Amino acid sequence: MGSFAGSCEIVEEKDEARSTKHSGRYGKSVLGSSSNDLERKQQQQQREYHGSLEYDIDKLFQSIPVKPSTTRLMTSSFRNLETSASAGPSRTTSPSNRIAMKKPGTPQSPRVFGLSDSVSLKQALRDRCISKASEMAAQKRLSKSAAASPRVSEADRIKTLYNQVSNESRSTLLLPVDKGKGSLLEIPSSSNDKPSSSRSVPELEIQMLHESKKNSGSCLSSGSGDYEIELDQNVVDSPSAHAFVEEDVIEIDKHVTSLPSGSCKKDDYVTELDKKTRSSASLETEQKGKLDNEPSSGTEKSKTVRKVTRMIPRPKQQPKKKILLKKKLKIGIVSAANTTKKDEETEKILCQRCHCSLKSSSTDNQPPPYTTSHHPEICSDSLSSVSNNAGKEADGNSSGSCTISQSSEAEIVVMKQDVSSSNDSGNGARDEKETEIPTSSEKFEFSLSSKDSVGDDYSRSTSMSEESNLSRFSCGNKPHMSMDVRWEAIKHVKLQCGSLGLRHFNLLKKLGCGDIGTVYLAELIGTNCLFAIKVMDNEFLARRKKSPRAQAEREILKMLDHPFLPTLYAQFTSDNLSCLVMEYCPGGDLHVLRQKQLGRCFPEPAARFYLAEILLALEYLHMLGVIYRDLKPENILVREDGHIMLTDFDLSLRCAVNPTLLRSTSPPGGDPARMSGPYNTSNCIQPFCITEPSCQVSCFSPRLSSNQQKGRKPNHLSKTQQQLKRSLPQLVAEPTEARSNSFVGTHEYLAPEIIKGEGHGAAVDWWTFGVLLYELLYGKTPFKGYNNDETLANVVLQNLKFPDSPLVSFQAKDLIRGLLVKEPENRLGSEKGSVEIKRHPFFEGLNWALIRCAIPPELPDFYEFGGGGQEAACSPGGNDDRYLECKAVGDHLEFELF
């Protein structure tokens, strides 16, 4: 047993007391204590010890020769370690290291050894084990490293093993908790302290990293530099762990490469990571502060590190957190390196605008969805639809500029939207064989019947771009019919057969024959879906110069998406026959239906219902820049559900329109003088006479039942209500500027300005609207003569007269008067269109927005399977003039039987 002094030197102060205590216990012979008691005790202990197993082992161990040089080296090595540990920041000893150093002197050890026998039994055993393990590790390393020294001392092996143990413990236990502290302990600050075998790899890495830092450009910011600091630290700390990191980095690199360069997510990701990694990197920078001064290139470094770390084996345990962070860092670096400034700007904009949907918006060339912000929003349901469609046209075909101006009479904002129609840009791409372009006009082409339509000039008509129409059309993008199974049926056939043709239909019945074509009831084969197919002979049309009319109709049909207008499901050309596949209306037309009414005229509520729906359809058409010009009962079809559908657009005029949202305090209808007749007086004797003008009635005002009306004052709304109603915005979508000199229409329905050839505009539709109301109520048109000429003369010259029977309300007659004003500029509706007419007392209380939900007038049970043709005219029918009207009262709906 020798001196214990050597051991005591490496014991920390804290344990010194214990050492002293132990040395007192075991070191008397060494120190030469003279206490008898103590000697006795020691002798007693020695006796006990000599008889113990430990003593035997100790003896056995002593018989093993220990090379003094090796022992000295070990001691000096420990000393060096201790010295280096106390020399600077890198000397911070890890807890695991401390335990290993202290073990030889711990109280558990029954023996201490002098310098010659300078290790205890356990220490010696440990040394043997360590040596063995160290040897194995060193051999492994030496076999891989060409630079490894052939002469590896036992102390070096211990140190190497220690470093490995230290690294492993750090990577498994300490890394997540204490990244900074446990990092650089075992890395000697001086290369002199390192055995050549153990320092080769990390040092090489550090050197290379330094080099790469020096060589790197300035493409990475300081933030990026932070990432590299982290990377370096990793290399220095744990080469094996770094190897793992590097593998992931390689994967990540691939991943990053596959990311879209303009990815919003990527940008966000980087930004988010930036924050995290910068904070963590700066934390580490504070603690390490050795390798992080120089800016570096992440890309270059990655390459360098990759080179180095490929030699390093991958450990079994992987510090997950660290790696995760690394992944993020790498992504940040690569994406930052790959993203140009322009890209960044774009990404920012896109991110702000669409957030997560950047990818689709960047790759998708679809136009943005039409939103209410682009188009005026209006109170009426149908008007919303109108607005939406108008917007679509604007977006698809014109500049669609939205300007804000102020109306002369409106006190608030006016939103203007220019919807300038474009010229015909060709024919339907879906209609491959069709090559017609509207070129000619037809002048004064009268047909035999006074009710037949006449048409001429289409030179002024414009059409929407085929492309935009097709894009909507091909998608079946008709919101009001989006749930219709017929779309699916047609789509299915197209998918199966590639295209749609007449061969896919069974023509069941001829529904009617018009001026430009014949309409058939048809069933799509294999489905239960019925359609009305309008078949037009292209040769015939060309010969009769009616191709432009067919073209105009097709163009308009494509645009339509409204509950009271036909839905065009498909169009195609088969054997030089142009076919339009439309919605089928089994209820016949209003002309036929009127014939079936008692007295051949509709009761006023029914007429009011139909007129209201027609008004919405016309409003919509005007909004689209379509002047219908051919309103008559024959063109108003009745659907299965009793609601109407306005058809036949071959005489329609297309024009520019400026839908305007108005909020006006002036009385609706504008000039009160335009409210004609006794309407403004109090001396009317009509049953539903309203003695005081209540022009303020908006489309949302509740309608009172007849009984209620009788018992109430006409002006039943409070002042507040009236003001509120006045302040509701109005959509004005009247193409007031449109002009045509064409002689088009049906004799009895022709407006004076058309007959006089002075040029006409949208007001002609309001004239025809008046004639229609007259006919529905009285069973005949107001200016009908013995022949067409007399009819025309009457239209221009004759004053409006009302028959004595049937009895018609004052409001109805007043509306007719307002509409059948011979001067178009004074006609009701000529200034603001449907807005003026909707507010007429005839429609008072009608819920325009919900009219499509209202129960229509009861239909006579005359039609079976397309009884809307000529056959239907002869069919007997019922005459129940009662119908339910749906209206909003407060928050709920009320139904009222009329």
Ligand SMILES: Nc1ncnc2c1ncn2[C@@H]1O[C@H](COP(=O)(O)OP(=O)(O)OP(=O)(O)O)[C@@H](O)[C@H]1O
């Ligand atoms: N969707 C439909 N559903 C049911 N019947 C229809 C439909 N479309 C048209 N019809 C019927 O076919 C007949 C002729 O139709 P259409 O008005 O389209 O022909 P046209 O040649 O345009 O007539 P016009 O001479 O007025 O221009 C109509 O009288 C009507 O009864």
